[in-house]
Amino acid sequence: MTEKNVKLLQGNEACVLGALYAGMKFYSGYPITPSTEIAEDSAVKLPKVGGKFIQMEDEIAGIAAAIGASLTGVKSMTATSGPGLSLKLENIGYAAIAEIPLVIVNVQRGGPSTGLPTSPAQGDIMQARWGSHGDYPMIALSPQSVRETFDLTVRAFNLAEKYRTPVMILTDEVVGHMREKIEIPEEGELEVFNRLVPEPGQPYMPYGIEEGDIVPKMAPFGAGYRYHVTGLFHDETGFPSNSSANAKYMLDRIMSKVNDHKDDIVTYDSYMLEDAEVVILAYGSSARTCKASVKKLREQGIKAGLFRSITIWPSPEAQIEAIGKQVNNIVVAEMNLGQYVYEVQRIVKSDALVHHIGRANGEVLTPDEIVAKVMEVL
Amino acid sequence: MNSTLVQNYFREEKLPHIWCPGCGHGIIMRAIAQAIENLGLDKDKVCIVSGIGCSSRAPGYMDFNTLHTTHGRALAFATGVKHANPDLEVIVITGDGDASAIGGNHLIHAARRNIGITTIVFNNNIYGMTGGQYSPTTPTGDLGTTAPYGNVDPAFDIAKLAAAAGATYAARTTAYHARPMTKYIEKAIAHKGFSLVEAISVCPTYYGRKNKKGSAVAMMNFLKDSFVDIKAAEKLPADKMVGKFIMGEFKHDETQEEYTSRYKKIIEQVKGAK
Structure with missing residues (x-):
């Protein structure tokens, strides 16, 4: 029997290890207490696995770059806290309507505004669900321990990839900063889901659903499909459409990705x-x-x-x-x-x-x- | 021989475009496609990213990997695309408001990093899509719907702003000067680091009408008569430069290493380490 991989970790460190276990290859973000260790650890570990880290100029750019990276076919993540989540909201809506897999970690701290930067809170519950304008689906997971932070980060990536939607990890300052002994799962012990990509040589409809699929297959930019991605309402070709019938169809479809699969998600x-x-x-x-x-x-x-x-x-x-x-x-x-x-x-x-x-x-x-x-x- | 540019580089079924009659944007969009053709780039490896506004509708018409993002954020999305896949040739199409107001922070930081993205700013000196509000490049004193008594703000010089922030290629051209514009865009794309071409466009519908600049043709003639190449300007006496604007290449520095290439070295250095 191989020796168990046991570590004493902070929740924020476990989040990064979970993300790497799930296959994260890109992290972009902006420093903010109490989430900063997630950025710091990603900066250390990502290049070791050939991944990319970048500290962007602000919170908005942090999520924007992560969305851009995801479009090239890599699993990407950003992390933040209170004020940073407020800044990221517009692009959370973008990822939802453009159906870009993305993991957003929110290590909750006291608010409103700059609030209590080093103290725990659970004050972003409603913002996590309703913060971006308009109607859109949202998946948010809340860990209570260091090991569960690891597991739920893996799960957040799986759900993001499976349902092509942003997934939020709603942790808090206590879980993010406390240290616990955890056993790191072996490779293969936890499920890792990779997004579905189109079959080579087949005609590709960027936002069309193939029979038996929950979401459109997602071609990485650069693989020869040359399609269009927009935050405007679009039809199955990916191009903007002003049709109210199409808007209804599309919104119903993206809402149903979550609403019709609660058994799998909840x-x-x-x-x-x-x-x-x-x-x-x-x-x-x-x-x-x-x-x-x-x-x-x-x-x-x-x-x-x-x-x-x-x-x-x-x-x-x-x-x-x-x-x-x-x-x-x-x-x-x-x-x-x-x-x-x-x-x-x-x-x-x-x-x-x-x-x-x-x-x-x-x-x-x-x-x-x-x-x-x-x-x-x- | 007839040009096959439209057939080869545009999504013909998406044309005609939404721009007003007399708008300068189509000329700039064409110049980008022409530059890509001249460079012989593989269409599958070109990614065009835009923000929000009139100019930012261009990628929808262009047959590449195209990404229409949120207002001001094109360069931030593009940074993610380029960093994640440096093999892609990433081109950002943006407007004066998109690039230098709401997206100003991303512009200076993308320039500072010297990341291999080419930015083409369609500068029409106005917010066109929302109906003619003053932008950071509206000349002081000019009118906009939100500057009913004349614009109080001084204007940004976007090409020089980018150069000062660290862009290693920066040029300015106009919609009238289509041939030099194509050449500058070609050089900007071929350049390894962060490059920016400020292309002065015309908006006869909002900026022109509000400021009594005459027809679209009159506005194009203004570009022709008012813009002087930087090399010619150096030889002209000061009195000949009154009321003139400078175009041309402001910066071309091949000595600075590009961002993703620097990061690649870090990966090579630490890859596989525990």
């Missing part, structure tokens, strides 16, 4: 949920706190359970709806003044009450205050 986790009479719902680093709260509540004889959304967007709707039928009280715990709670309230169709506990002052939630909140609502 993941979640739970703890002591089976017999729970009250459920705490959380994600990212807050979910770790909540696990301690569940243990404390159980010690006091309260049948509490934890549900953790790993895929934040799209939400685990069916599971959350079922929890609404199982219990009378759901407490959403998050490091903001109320964001994901609105999504949970939207989903829960029963009479169950959806409560919120959160703060946005740069401090993490403590197990005891969540326990107190649960006691208060029961």
